[in-house]
Amino acid sequence: MSFVRRSRTARVVLRLAFAIAACEITLRAAAFVLERFGGTGEAARGGSAILCIGDSNTFGIGAPAGRSYPDQLRERLRAAGDVREVVNLGFPGLNSSQIVDRLERSLDLATPACVLFLAGYNDWCHAEALVGAPDSVASDPGRLESILSRSMTIRMLGTAWRVVCGDRAQRAFGGEPQHLLPEPTTVPFEEWDAEYARAKELSFDDLARWIRFDWVVGLPARVDRTLADLRARPDFAAVKETLGYPFSAYEWDADLIAGRAPRRLGDEIAATPAGRQFAHYVAAWKALAAGKTEMLRVSLPKVALLGTDPWASVMEELLIAWTRLVDRDYRAAAEELAIVADRSSALSPEVGLGPAIGGAALATLLADDSARLETFRAAHPDFDAEAAEMSRPAAKEWVALAICVDALKSGDAKQVNDAFERAARRCGGRPATEALAWLFDHRDASLERIRVELPIGAPRLTWIGETGRVFRVIGGEEFRRVTRIADRRLVELARRHHFPVVVLTYLNYEAEMQNGRLRELAAENGWALADFERRFTRAELGADDKTRYFSPDRGHPDEAGYRLMAQAIFETMTNAQLVRAGR
Numbered sequence: 001m002s003f004v005r006r007s008r009t010a011r012v013v014l015r016l017a018f019a020i021a022a023c024e025i026t027l028r029a030a031a032f033v034l035e036r037f038g039g040t041g042e043a044a045r046g047g048s049a050i051l052c053i054g055d056s057n058t059f060g061i062g063a064p065a066g067r068s069y070p071d072q073l074r075e076r077l078r079a080a081g082d083v084r085e086v087v088n089l090g091f092p093g094l095n096s097s098q099i100v101d102r103l104e105r106s107l108d109l110a111t112p113a114c115v116l117f118l119a120g121y122n123d124w125c126h127a128e129a130l131v132g133a134p135d136s137v138a139s140d141p142g143r144l145e146s147i148l149s150r151s152m153t154i155r156m157l158g159t160a161w162r163v164v165c166g167d168r169a170q171r172a173f174g175g176e177p178q179h180l181l182p183e184p185t186t187v188p189f190e191e192w193d194a195e196y197a198r199a200k201e202l203s204f205d206d207l208a209r210w211i212r213f214d215w216v217v218g219l220p221a222r223v224d225r226t227l228a229d230l231r232a233r234p235d236f237a238a239v240k241e242t243l244g245y246p247f248s249a250y251e252w253d254a255d256l257i258a259g260r261a262p263r264r265l266g267d268e269i270a271a272t273p274a275g276r277q278f279a280h281y282v283a284a285w286k287a288l289a290a291g292k293t294e295m296l297r298v299s300l301p302k303v304a305l306l307g308t309d310p311w312a313s314v315m316e317e318l319l320i321a322w323t324r325l326v327d328r329d330y331r332a333a334a335e336e337l338a339i340v341a342d343r344s345s346a347l348s349p350e351v352g353l354g355p356a357i358g359g360a361a362l363a364t365l366l367a368d369d370s371a372r373l374e375t376f377r378a379a380h381p382d383f384d385a386e387a388a389e390m391s392r393p394a395a396k397e398w399v400a401l402a403i404c405v406d407a408l409k410s411g412d413a414k415q416v417n418d419a420f421e422r423a424a425r426r427c428g429g430r431p432a433t434e435a436l437a438w439l440f441d442h443r444d445a446s447l448e449r450i451r452v453e454l455p456i457g458a459p460r461l462t463w464i465g466e467t468g469r470v471f472r473v474i475g476g477e478e479f480r481r482v483t484r485i486a487d488r489r490l491v492e493l494a495r496r497h498h499f500p501v502v503v504l505t506y507l508n509y510e511a512e513m514q515n516g517r518l519r520e521l522a523a524e525n526g527w528a529l530a531d532f533e534r535r536f537t538r539a540e541l542g543a544d545d546k547t548r549y550f551s552p553d554r555g556h557p558d559e560a561g562y563r564l565m566a567q568a569i570f571e572t573m574t575n576a577q578l579v580r581a582g583r
Helices: 002-006 006-038 038-045 069-079 094-107 120-123 143-149 152-164 189-201 204-215 222-232 238-241 247-257 267-271 273-289 293-302 311-325 329-347 353-367 371-379 384-389 393-410 412-425 432-439 446-455 463-467 476-495 511-524 559-575
Strands: 050-052 086-087 115-118 501-504 527-529
Touching: 002 038, 038 204, 038 527, 050 094, 069 559, 086 238, 094 476, 120 476, 120 511, 152 527, 189 204, 204 222, 204 463, 222 238, 222 247, 222 353, 247 267, 247 273, 247 393, 247 463, 267 273, 267 446, 273 293, 273 311, 293 311, 311 329, 311 353, 329 353, 353 384, 353 446, 371 384, 371 393, 384 393, 393 412, 393 432, 393 446, 393 463, 476 511, 501 511, 501 559, 511 527
Parallel strands: 050 086, 050 115, 115 501, 501 527
Antiparallel strands: none
């Protein structure tokens, strides 16, 4: 103590340490009082909703409407007397960062009683991981930084310093982070270009969301713009490494979308397994376009086209069924294409649904003089949804073609005029398919002439655009680097708003990388974990070739699978004392 009395510096340091300690104790005491007796803490203890955040496995893809796990969990909670609302904030296709974005935006309205977190499956195509994340979020905090970040005093001083420096965009001061962009799927059509321009000025990952969206929507001008913008990037060489296929595959697909004669694939197409698979698809498509239908029916099933997953199987079945249409065997085409359409509509994403259901409708109309589209629509309700949706116009032209042929069969001049006007608007006045262009030029053709002369080539269907597989899969440290960014944000939100988190794994036990990360996240933060593989065995989950609890894509649960999830989550919440019995 004599040293402290003699040293002025030591006295100053000691006083500063006491001041920080007193501030820390005061802040934590205030937080304890608020948490126990009012304000945010009361909301967190059960006064508000239970939020379920995640991707398509939270949204409920694979089950009928109203049968997602949040829906079935709500039923279990109410049966136990807990009448709090269970809010489903899941949305298909979101990665971990986007999911935390949605949670953060929801916190403006109310503090949740509890957050159920399931994310990571879509991070395998997180483009930022492949070209380097921004400096502000790229590296993990060191040990000292991690310890200091737990101090309320340090966090308060850091916030004050950012205010002094002029950073008033943060949510703590009534604003939002300036980089927060909406999901492309939530943006009105007339705002697409403006939001794309904003994303282009920010990180590559922000732009990548729009690139993926543009390919899924499949509007030719937007896809062409995407390729031009990628070529113009100074880091184009690095960007090409993020793509799932060689760049010439994207150029080939863009030509197909736009109705141009597809260019040849580059020599690099054979350098990777994905490139060789894409080359198989191109060869099959060219054989179909050339009318080599018998060869295709024999050879295609012997080739591993694009893998063994359900989407590849549907693509292969579509090309084989299409050979019946090219051969003008309309009855067989109607039957086989309808089967493909039903299989496609059960998948997420719905690969090949536009040409499958449009081709089936067209074949049905041409196979029987008395057949009308009204009867086909009654049996295949997806037809109307495909007719109304504006995405993938080249693939949807077969739907428009069927509507035009049905109008011609009606003999009603107004119906014919309306059908052709709608078709012209859909394709911008310039059809990508030769069949629709021919029909535009032969509006007075008889049904018999249409049967014989209508040019039926291969459907202008892109594998990349249909499945959204624009960027390559990431794994290992790349995957952890991306998800750690979202994990840190979730931890900070839970601390700041005082809500408990329950982490879920994916019911699909084959998502090993994602489930491993989710288990680590729960363990590191002391959060409750609903681990379905530890609650149900792989033999049970995989029963009957994964058809007992999974939808046809064998990745998303079906209604029974979501029931298992709700059951395990309810048990986990009960054990963690997060279920509130009725009073």
